[in-house]
Amino acid sequence: MSNRARDIRHHYASGSAKRKLKEEKERGDQLVISKTRKLTEYFDVHGDGDGAITAEAGNIGTTSTSAAEGTIQQQPTSIECERTIEKNKYSNDIGEWPNNLDDGDREYRIAKGSDERQHAESNFSSSMQLYDHEKKPRHCQESYFTYVHKPTNKQHARNWLCYSESKGSLFCFPRKVMTSGCSSKFSEEGFNDWKNASNLLSRHEESSSHRHTLISLLKRKNKAKCVNSHLVKEMETEQKYWRTLLEQIIEVVKFSAEQGLSFHGSDETVGSPHNGNYLGLSELLAKFDPFLAEHINARANKGRGHKSYLSKTTCEEFISLIGSSILDHIISEANKYKYYSVSLDSTPDISNVDQLTLTVRYVLPSEPVERFVKFLDMEGHSAEQLAQSLLDFLKENDIDIKDCRGQSYDNASNLSGKYSGDVLVVFAQGLLQAALVEIPYNEWEALKGPTDLSTENGEAMGQQC
Incomplete structure (x- = not known):
């Protein structure tokens, strides 16, 4: 049977009919999604200042009515809840972190370290406390972030100590990231006893629990001790590979632009005499650079879907970025x-x-x-x-x-x-x-x-x- 005769017996939908079917399917999907409740709708953020989140099993609404005042108070929406949780999750304020961290969050914070979370040069205004029988309030001091090593009588920094501006309290970075479910002033509530701060900080620093936690942190921070150390090493190797390649490509783009040369030819084939100065100069450098030669031999002329950074798209993107940088520099000089x-x-x-x-x-x-x-x-x-x-x-x-x-x-x-x-x-x-x-x-x-x-x-x- 010929294709012509076979097609006569079959009915094929027109383009308009296909579009209508697609639109009906999309409307159905949107209807199902709109009826499905998001997980964040089962949580309510209370405005008590400590960022506590409690789950409610009952009906969750976006507004609540006060019978005494007869007013309607707007409750945070699910999107606002998500943004608050995400903001606190990666905040530099250690007091906003959740008490129980999963492995991914823990690895992220350990890699970032405590330097950006210390806030040792803050004004400590949120830590002000007025004690009984005292006229002036006490607060956190910058001197708490250093200690004197008794055997050598030298001053050292307490890199483990972090100040939370939102809580007005001090936290122990190793205990915060390494312990879960362990109740401690330095890991959950925050330390704010400024009247006895010097003695209690020294006691915590010399305690066996703090030292064990610090040792565990140092071991985990060492990539050789990580379970995924081989993955980290592979990622760093790949980053170094592409960074080295892009540095050479940028130099080719800069040289061609400085000399006023055209970048592209009549084709984009490596090895062609008509591929333009961009690929031609890259081939010239590859004759004296084994790294670039290996890259061109392995990845060039593979077509779409293969990453080589030798295409005109990459070249033109670098031209645009370099041009924007030069323009910003000229404008900055003219204003200066x-x-x-x-x-x-x-x-x-x-x-x-x-x-x-x-x-x-x-x-x-x-x-x-x-x-x-x-x-x-x-x-x-x-x-x-x-x-x-x-x-x-x-x-x-x-x-x-x-x-x-x-x-x-x-x-x-x-x-x-x-x-x-x-x-x-x-x-x-x-x-x-x-x-x-x-x-x-x-x-x-x-x-x-x-x-x-x-x-x-x-x-x-x-x-x-």
């Missing part, structure tokens, strides 16, 4: 050294599309410099349109127009009044307001440049402060 001048010039590219080039000139402590900034969006050649493109860029990058001390433009006939009238919008927006600001003579000469506002054909372009 305050006074600058601008130059706008439009030139059609190979596709006959006008590119509006923005150049800025400012004075460094060593010498005046002129930097190409970027190609601006260009809506037209009139004076107002050119000036508006410039003003939009300055506003977007927080560059003050009042600090502009000079400007020059192409398209002299437009700006001199042939098409749009004798107006320069940039002057109207702030240049004349700043004309009376005094500038050192050497900076003024550098900013002004060798010529006034002129174009290639010598026509006068406007005024200069």
Whole structure:
């Protein structure tokens, strides 16, 4: 039987029918999901300040009504509960951590260490306590985070001690991460007996339980003692591999950009004489670098779905990242050294599309410099349109127009009044307001440049402060 005859006996759904079936299936899935209660709806966060979470077996609502006041109090939603739990889970405030940590959380905190959680330079305002028969309140002190080793009489840091700003208390980092279900002031509630702090901290530090916990922490922190040590080693090896490769690729991109070379050719095949400078330079380096040569031989020309970082997508992403970094540096320098001048010039590219080039000139402590900034969006050649493109860029990058001390433009006939009238919008927006600001003579000469506002054909372009 021919395919034609077989197809006559079968009915195939049209594209419209298929779309309707897909939409009905999606609506059904959404209906099932909407009727399913989330796990977080069985929890309620009480606003008692300690972040306690209690489970309720009854009906959980998003609002509760107060009979005495006749008002409706908004309860935290399930999304807010999730965000609070997630925030406290990875908080740098040790007092917000849950008392019972799972293995993943424990490994994460051990790897991060206690340095970011100590808060030894805090103002300790939340730890203020006024004791009976005392006029001034007591609080945590920075001196608690150090101790004097008696045999050597040298001062050492208590790296295990962490201060919680939310609780106003001190915690023992090893006991917090290594013990579960063990009730202790230093692991659950937090220590805040400032009247006897010095003696009790020393007693805890010298206790056998603290030392055993500290030894267990050090053993677990050692990757050789971890159950997943081989996985950690493999991950570090892979990270080092790709980092080394990307460093070489970045150097190829930087060299091509500095020399003004085109990046791509007519194909993207490694080994082809028409693959462009990006792949060509990578092949050249591979002749003298065994690492890059091995990578190209193993991963090049594999097609989509295979990771090689040799494609034009990777190259263009690096170009974009490097360009953004350079632009940020130029803008930062221009703002730092305050006074600058601008130059706008439009030139059609190979596709006959006008590119509006923005150049800025400012004075460094060593010498005046002129930097190409970027190609601006260009809506037209009139004076107002050119000036508006410039003003939009300055506003977007927080560059003050009042600090502009000079400007020059192409398209002299437009700006001199042939098409749009004798107006320069940039002057109207702030240049004349700043004309009376005094500038050192050497900076003024550098900013002004060798010529006034002129174009290639010598026509006068406007005024200069």
